[in-house]
Amino acid sequence: MKVIQIxxxxxxxxxLNSCDKAKPEEKLPILGRTEIKExxxxxxTIGNFQFVNQDSTVVTPAxxxxxxxxxxxxxxxxxxxxxxxxxxxxRVYEEFEENDEVAILSHTIDPEYDTVALxxxxxxxxxxxxxKWHFVTGEKxxxxxxxxxxxxxxAMEDExxxxxxxxxxxxxLVDKEKRIRGIYDGTEEESVTKLxxxxxxxxxxxxx
Amino acid sequence: xxxxxxxxxIAICFIISCNGTxxxxxxxxxxxxxxxxxxxxxxxxxxxxxxMNCVNCHKEDGQGLARLIPPLANADYFAxxxxxxxxxxxxxxxxxxxxNGIEYNQPMPANMNLTNLELAEISAYVYKTFQGQEKxxxxxxxxxxxxxCKEE
Numbered sequence: 001m002k003v004i005q006i007x008x009x010x011x012x013x014x015x016l017n018s019c020d021k022a023k024p025e026e027k028l029p030i031l032g033r034t035e036i037k038e039x040x041x042x043x044x045t046i047g048n049f050q051f052v053n054q055d056s057t058v059v060t061p062a063x064x065x066x067x068x069x070x071x072x073x074x075x076x077x078x079x080x081x082x083x084x085x086x087x088x089x090x091r092v093y094e095e096f097e098e099n100d101e102v103a104i105l106s107h108t109i110d111p112e113y114d115t116v117a118l119x120x121x122x123x124x125x126x127x128x129x130x131x132k133w134h135f136v137t138g139e140k141x142x143x144x145x146x147x148x149x150x151x152x153x154x155a156m157e158d159e160x161x162x163x164x165x166x167x168x169x170x171x172x173l174v175d176k177e178k179r180i181r182g183i184y185d186g187t188e189e190e191s192v193t194k195l196x197x198x199x200x201x202x203x204x205x206x207x208x
Numbered sequence: 209x210x211x212x213x214x215x216x217x218i219a220i221c222f223i224i225s226c227n228g229t230x231x232x233x234x235x236x237x238x239x240x241x242x243x244x245x246x247x248x249x250x251x252x253x254x255x256x257x258x259x260m261n262c263v264n265c266h267k268e269d270g271q272g273l274a275r276l277i278p279p280l281a282n283a284d285y286f287a288x289x290x291x292x293x294x295x296x297x298x299x300x301x302x303x304x305x306x307x308n309g310i311e312y313n314q315p316m317p318a319n320m321n322l323t324n325l326e327l328a329e330i331s332a333y334v335y336k337t338f339q340g341q342e343k344x345x346x347x348x349x350x351x352x353x354x355x356x357c358k359e360e
Contacts, residue, residue, distance in 0.1 A: 077315055083265040087273050121313075125275035 028173075028202055031180040032152065045178040046150045051107065051136035051143070054120040059105070059136050061178060068202055069103040070195065071172045072186055073147050075110035076122050081169045085186040086126065089171070093133055095196050101203060104133040109144065109167055111137040152180070171195055175202055239344060247332055247344045254333025257326055261319055270338040276314050278307040280338040287339055290331060294350055295357035297327055324350040 032044025051059045070092055074082045089104060096102035108114035114122075119135040137143075147153050153168040173182040173195060182198050185191040239247065266272055270280035278285070285307045286293035300318035304311055322330070324347035331350075335343040345353075 080264065083273055083277060086276070087267070090274075122276065125312075125314075127274045 026201055027205060028175075028181040028198055031183065043177075043179045046174055046180070047146060049138075049142065049146050049150075051138035052116055053130060053134040053136045054116060054123045055130045056116050057130075059134050063134070064103055064105070064174070064178075066176055067101050067103045068173070068175050068181075068199065069105050070199075071105045071107065071151055071174060072170065073107050073109050073143075073151075073153060073167050075108050075167075076114050076118060077110070081187050085169050085171075088186050088189065088192040089133075090126070090128075091192055092171075092196060092199070093128055096199065097132065099203070101206070102132075102199065106133065106135045107143050107147065108135065108137050109140075109147070111140050111143065152183070173198060173202065176206065239342065243344055247336075247342060250329045250332035250344070251336050253326075254329035254331070255337075257322075257330045258333050261322070262330070265316075270334075275310055275312060278305065278310070278312045280334055282339065283307050287341075290335070290343060290345055291353045291356070293331055293334065294327055294345070294353045297330060298322060298354055299357055324348075324354070327354075 030043050034044065035042040046061065049060060053059045070089070072085060072089065074085055076082075089106070093104060108119065114137055116137060119137060120130075123130060123133065123135050147167075151170075151172045153170045153172065169185060169187040171184045171186040171192065172180055173184070175181050181202055182195065184195040265277045266280050272279040285305070286296070296316065297319055299320075301316040304313045306312075327350045328345050328347050331345050332343065335341040
């Protein structure tokens with residue numbers, strides 16, 4: 001008796017699963033606070049910014065027009081998580097190197113030490129093109145502010161931490177409308193694998 | 209006749225076993241059985257320490273990161289001179305360094321918390337895994353090396 005019941009259960013599960021396939025293609029969520037204004041839903045977007053990259057080029061939201069990008073926060077003399085983050089970000093860079101719709105934006109949270117020249121050297125040694133992977137510096141307050149309010153990640157000075165800064169190893173996926181579509185742990189290989197996968201999904205959203 | 213052969217046979221066996229399986233390090237270190245065991249213990253402990261302290265930058269395979277972080281695998285920098293490795297691990301490094309013909313200039317943080325024994329263990333692991341060398345350095349030797357590290 002019981003065996004037949006189990007079989008029915010299994011059959012039901014299989015049927016339900018196959019019905020799933022008829023769903024529309026997977027879409028990434030939109031993260032952050034949303035406001036409902038009358039009939040419009042207003043999503044959280046990245047605020048305005050003006051920073052300088054390793055080529056001394058000014059970088060603003062316009063730099064990423066018609067592009068999706070991955071943002072993170074680091075500093076060049078960071079002893080703990082940054083090398084891991086950078087080598088994980090290299091995976092993203094290499095995967096989308098030929099794709100002009102993808103860019104990377106790394107903000108330094110130690111602008112006093114990480115000058116444009118230093119960032120240029122750093123990017124050079126990493127072996128990456130500045131048109132694709134921007135290493136930016138700017139006013140410390142503005143960087144911390146955008147990190148915490150726009151990208152929703154932690155970045156602040158902390159004497160107790162090795163290196164002197166406390167910051168999250170998060171990678172933030174931003175779409176063409178400047179909305180956050182995913183937050184990943186840049187120190188975890190699997191998390192970055194998911195980021196790459198989600199990036200493909202996001203890109204296909206625009207190419208339908 | 210047979211007795212003679214037997215005698216010669218046994219003698220040969222003795223000769224072979226007495227010259228047996230000695231491991232030689234690069235500085236012609238011939239390790240005794242006990243030292244072999246110690247080296248193995250160091251290598252095992254060293255691996256754990258490497259995972260905790262070194263792998264983030266130098267990676268699991270010792271390849272480093274592009275031209276930012278030098279490799280340990282087949283690195284010429286400390287292949288012959290273990291004191292370079294020991295001093296580096298304890299005190300870190302600032303400024304330019306050339307490894308296998310490539311210039312690097314990224315500060316390496318110090319690891320002042322590592323004891324002489326731990327440095328000996330990591331060193332054993334690094335030499336074995338990334339240089340293919342069996343190199344036993346005892347904590348006492350590490351202490352001597354550290355006292356002579358050049359002040360940067």
